[in-house]
Amino acid sequence: MGKETIGFKGGFNLLDTYPLRFCNIIERISSDGIPEVFEFRVPAQKIQHVIVNLCPTEPWALPNWVILEHKTDAFLNKLKEIKTRYFPEARYYIAINKKEDEPVSAVKDYACNAEWMKVFAVDAKYPQDDPVILSKVILGIETNFGNDTMSQGVLILDAQTVTAIYESCILGNKVNSRYIALSGTGLKENEIINVQLGTSLEKILRNRVKESGQYRVFVNGPLHGREITDLSQKMDWSINNIVVLEELDKKVMFPMFKSDELVLTTNMLGELRRCVYCNFCDDMCPVDLEPALYYYSYKRGEKHKARLYNLEKCIECGLCSFICPSKLELLQIIKECKALDKQT
Amino acid sequence: MKKLLKPLEPILSKSLNKVESFIHTYPSVNFLFGSLFGAFDGLLRSAKETTQTQPFIRNNYDVKRFMGAVLVALVIGWVLPATYFFGWQCVVSKLLVSFIVGVFVVDVLWAIIAREDHISEGGFVSCLLIPAILPPQAPLWLVGLGAALAILFRNVLGGVGNNLVNPALFSRLFLTICFPSLLVTGYQMPFVGIPDLHSFRYGLDAVTHATPLTAFKTNGEVTSYLSLMLGTSGGSLGETCRLALILSGLWLIKIRVVNWRIPVSYLGSVLILSVFLSLIMGKAVFPPLFQILSGGLILGAFFMATDPITTTYNQTAKWIYGAGCGFITVLIRDFTSLPEGVMYSILLMNLLAIPIQSLMVKIRYRM
Numbered sequence: 001m002g003k004e005t006i007g008f009k010g011g012f013n014l015l016d017t018y019p020l021r022f023c024n025i026i027e028r029i030s031s032d033g034i035p036e037v038f039e040f041r042v043p044a045q046k047i048q049h050v051i052v053n054l055c056p057t058e059p060w061a062l063p064n065w066v067i068l069e070h071k072t073d074a075f076l077n078k079l080k081e082i083k084t085r086y087f088p089e090a091r092y093y094i095a096i097n098k099k100e101d102e103p104v105s106a107v108k109d110y111a112c113n114a115e116w117m118k119v120f121a122v123d124a125k126y127p128q129d130d131p132v133i134l135s136k137v138i139l140g141i142e143t144n145f146g147n148d149t150m151s152q153g154v155l156i157l158d159a160q161t162v163t164a165i166y167e168s169c170i171l172g173n174k175v176n177s178r179y180i181a182l183s184g185t186g187l188k189e190n191e192i193i194n195v196q197l198g199t200s201l202e203k204i205l206r207n208r209v210k211e212s213g214q215y216r217v218f219v220n221g222p223l224h225g226r227e228i229t230d231l232s233q234k235m236d237w238s239i240n241n242i243v244v245l246e247e248l249d250k251k252v253m254f255p256m257f258k259s260d261e262l263v264l265t266t267n268m269l270g271e272l273r274r275c276v277y278c279n280f281c282d283d284m285c286p287v288d289l290e291p292a293l294y295y296y297s298y299k300r301g302e303k304h305k306a307r308l309y310n311l312e313k314c315i316e317c318g319l320c321s322f323i324c325p326s327k328l329e330l331l332q333i334i335k336e337c338k339a340l341d342k343q344t
Numbered sequence: 345m346k347k348l349l350k351p352l353e354p355i356l357s358k359s360l361n362k363v364e365s366f367i368h369t370y371p372s373v374n375f376l377f378g379s380l381f382g383a384f385d386g387l388l389r390s391a392k393e394t395t396q397t398q399p400f401i402r403n404n405y406d407v408k409r410f411m412g413a414v415l416v417a418l419v420i421g422w423v424l425p426a427t428y429f430f431g432w433q434c435v436v437s438k439l440l441v442s443f444i445v446g447v448f449v450v451d452v453l454w455a456i457i458a459r460e461d462h463i464s465e466g467g468f469v470s471c472l473l474i475p476a477i478l479p480p481q482a483p484l485w486l487v488g489l490g491a492a493l494a495i496l497f498r499n500v501l502g503g504v505g506n507n508l509v510n511p512a513l514f515s516r517l518f519l520t521i522c523f524p525s526l527l528v529t530g531y532q533m534p535f536v537g538i539p540d541l542h543s544f545r546y547g548l549d550a551v552t553h554a555t556p557l558t559a560f561k562t563n564g565e566v567t568s569y570l571s572l573m574l575g576t577s578g579g580s581l582g583e584t585c586r587l588a589l590i591l592s593g594l595w596l597i598k599i600r601v602v603n604w605r606i607p608v609s610y611l612g613s614v615l616i617l618s619v620f621l622s623l624i625m626g627k628a629v630f631p632p633l634f635q636i637l638s639g640g641l642i643l644g645a646f647f648m649a650t651d652p653i654t655t656t657y658n659q660t661a662k663w664i665y666g667a668g669c670g671f672i673t674v675l676i677r678d679f680t681s682l683p684e685g686v687m688y689s690i691l692l693m694n695l696l697a698i699p700i701q702s703l704m705v706k707i708r709y710r711m
Contacts, residue, residue, distance in 0.1 A: 247394060251360075251389040252390045253356060255389065257349070266395050267402075268402055270402070271393075273504070276410070290658065309705070309709050325409070325410050327402065331398050
C-alpha cells in the first residue's frame with residue numbers, strides 16, 4: 001500500500017522558483033547519419049530493489065506527462081512485464097511527486113492490487129531525485145556519492161528508461177530516439193523534442209536559439225550538469241535535458257526592479273564577498289554538511305583538513321554555491337578538497 | 345517606479361560607462377576613486393561577472409539584499425517610532441551625522457588608504473545602529489565619534505567578514521568608558537498623544553527621566569508593561585518601542601536574515617533565569633517580564649546578537665551563544681551596579697563565540 005510523504009532535511013524547491021512551461025507539441029528531429037540504438041545490459045549483480053523515479057525536481061528536466069501521457073496504468077503494466085522478465089525477486093518502489101494529483105492517485109490505485117510495488121509520494125524539492133538521496137530516503141541505504149548504487153543491489157530507473165527497456169527488450173523494437181526537454185532564456189521557446197540518438201547538438205539548437213546575444217549550453221541542468229562548448233557533440237541516452245542560458249556579461253541598470261530579466265541567466269547576480277555566516281548553505285544542504293567549514297579550511301590553505309568534516313558525504317548537488325549570498329564558489333572548493341583526498 | 349526610471353536608464357548607463365573607462369585609463373585616479381566608484385556603481389547596476397564553474401545559475405540573493413533587509417527592518421523598528429516619540433530633528437540629524445562620518449568619511453578614506461576594492465554594505469547597518477543605542481539627548485559629536493570608531497575598528501580588524509565583535513556595540517563600550525556622564529544622562533521622556541508641529545519636531549523637549557531599569561534599581565519602581573511595549577517610557581533612542589522592534593525582528597526571521605535560534609535562546613534564557621531568581625529572591629531582583637521588556641534587550645536580541653559574522657557558524661552552537669548572552673545579561677542586571685547588561689553580554693559572547701564554535705565542531709565531527 002502507498003506510504004505517506006517522506007523526505008530529507010534541506011533542499012530547495014526549484015519548481016516553484018523557476019516555473020517553466022513547455023509547449024505541448026512534440027517535434028521529431030532525425031539524425032543525419034545512422035542513429036545509435038538503445039541497449040539495455042542486464043546488470044551482473046543481483047538486484048534487490050528497483051526504484052522508479054517519477055519525481056523530476058528540476059523545472060528544466062523532462063516532465064512526467066511526456067512519458068506517462070495520462071496513461072499511468074499502461075506504464076505500470078510495462079513495468080510489470082519488465083519485472084517478470086528480468087528482476088522477478090526484486091522489490092519495486094515508485095517515487096512520485098506528491099503535487100501531481102492525477103498520476104499519484106492512478107499509481108496508488110494500481111498499487112492496491114499489486115503488492116510487489118510500493119508508492120512513495122515525495123516532495124519535489126531538489127535534489128530528491130539524486131541516487132544517493134533516493135536510496136537513503138526510500139530504502140534507508142547509505143551510499144557515497146560517485147559509488148554505483150548497483151553494488152548495493154539498487155537499480156534506479158527513470159520513466160523514459162522503463163519504456164525504452166520495454167520497447168527494446170520485450171517488444172523487440174529498435175529504440176533509437178528519446179525525448180529531450182529544451183528550455184532556457186537563450187531559446188525562443190521552451191519545448192520538448194524527440195531526438196534520434198547520435199544527432200549533433202548543433203542540429204538540435206539550430207533555429208531555436210535567439211539570434212541576439214550570446215548563449216551557453218548545458219546538458220542535464222545548470223546545477224549539476226556540464227557545460228557544452230563543442231556543439232558538434234552527439235546526443236546519447238544520458239542526456240535528459242538541454243538548457244540554453246543567456247550569457248549576461250554586461251551590467252544592467254537597477255537590478256532590484258528587474259529580477260525577472262536576470263534570473264536563469266549565467267550572471268552571478270551579485271558580487272563576491274566574504275562569508276558572513278548567514279547559514280544558508282547548511283540550511284539547504286540535503287546531506288546535513290556545513291559547507292562554510294570547507295571554505296574556511298580552503299581559505300587558510302589547509303585543504304587536507306576539509307575531509308575531517310564528513311567531506312565524502314557531499315553529493316555535489318551545487319545548492320550551497322547556488323544559494324550563497326556572498327557568491328563563494330563552494331562546490332569548486334569541495335571538488336578541489338575531494339581531489340586532494342584521492343591523491344594522498 | 346519602473347516606468348519612471350525607464351527613460352533615465354540609457355543616459356545613466358552611458359555616463360557610468362564613460363566614468364568607468366575614464367577611471368580605468370588613469371591609474372592614479374583609479375587608485376583614489378576606484379573603490380568609491382565601484383560602491384556607487386554596485387548600488388545602481390548589477391555585476392557583470394558570469395558563472396564559470398558549477399552550478400551555472402545562482403540565486404538572486406546577495407549580501408546587498410541581506411543588508412538591505414536589515415536596514416529596512418531597522419527603519420521600521422526604530423527610526424519611525426523614534427521620530428514620533430522624540431521628534432524628527434533629533435532622529436534625522438543623528439542619522440545624518442552617523443552616516444556622513446561613518447560611511448562617507450571614515451569608510452571611504454579607509455578604502456582609499458587601504459586600497460580596498462569595495463566599500464562594504466555592512467557599514468550602513470552599523471551606522472544605523474549607533475544613534476539607536478545612545479541616549480536621545482546625546483550630543484551630535486558623540487554620535488559622530490561613535491560611528492567613526494565603529495567603522496574604523498571594523499576595518500582595522502579586516503572589514504565585514506572578519507569582525508570579532510559587533511562594531512556598533514564596541515564603539516558604545518568605548519564611549520561608555522570615555523564619557524560615562526553623557527551615557528547615563530539625557531534620557532528624554534517620549535512624547536505621547538496626537539503630535540502637533542512642535543512635538544513632531546522636538547518631541548517633549550528637556551524633560552528627562554531615569555530609564556525604567558535605573559528607576560527600578562533606585563526605588564523599586566516597575567514601569568507598566570504596556571508603556572514598555574509601546575515605547576512611552578524612557579530609554580535609548582532606538583530601544584523604546586519594543587512592539588515595532590519585535591514585529592520587524594519577526595519579519596527578518598521569516599525571510600531568514602536573522603537566525604531564529606539566537607533570539608529564542610537569548611530571550612528564553614533571560615526568562616528562565618529571571619523566573620528562577622525571582623522565585624528565590626523575590627522583589628530584590630527584576631520581575632521576569634519586566635526583565636524582557638526593559639532596556640535594550642529586544643533590540644539586542646533581534647538585531648545585535650544576531651549580527652551574522654560575530655556569532656558562531658554552527659547551528660547548535662548558536663543555542664549556547666544565545667543562552668550565554670541571556671545569562672550574562674540577567675547576572676549583570678541583577679547583581680552589579682551597572683544599569684544595563686545587554687551590551688556587555690553580547691560583546692563577551694562575541695568573543696566566546698570562537699571557542700564555542702571550535703568546541704562544537706570538534707564534538708560534532710569527533711576530532
